[in-house]
Amino acid sequence: MPNRVRAWAPHVPGIVEALHARFTDHAYPEHTHDAWTLLLVDEGAVRYDLDRHEHGALRPAVTLLPPHVAHTGRPATAGGFRKRVLYLDTAVLDERLIGAAVARPSLPDDLLRARVAELHASLDEPLA
16 A cells, blocks of 8 residues: 555644554654654554664554654555654643653553544545
């Protein structure tokens, strides 16, 4: 299946951008964002380095990557991955939480995942 990406700026205060993507072979080079990255993996898995430490983003956890901290991203499985991402303004989450997010970017919380998924559904239809 080919890579597919859909990104848009929802008209919701605090959400800078929404992204729905399926990647089979794409690898993100090391980069940073000015916003918080709130990530749901729906299929497959993502392997990434955050502040030069290796991590994985898996379903059912929610992953929160902090702004201004270098990270990479690549498929961790042969089939690639499908993800939904919200980029949140730093006015929504205080930058004083960056250290905690670097230390523990994976949040295994079923209720949080359900609520973030509901937010995605209210913004637009997810990438099929």
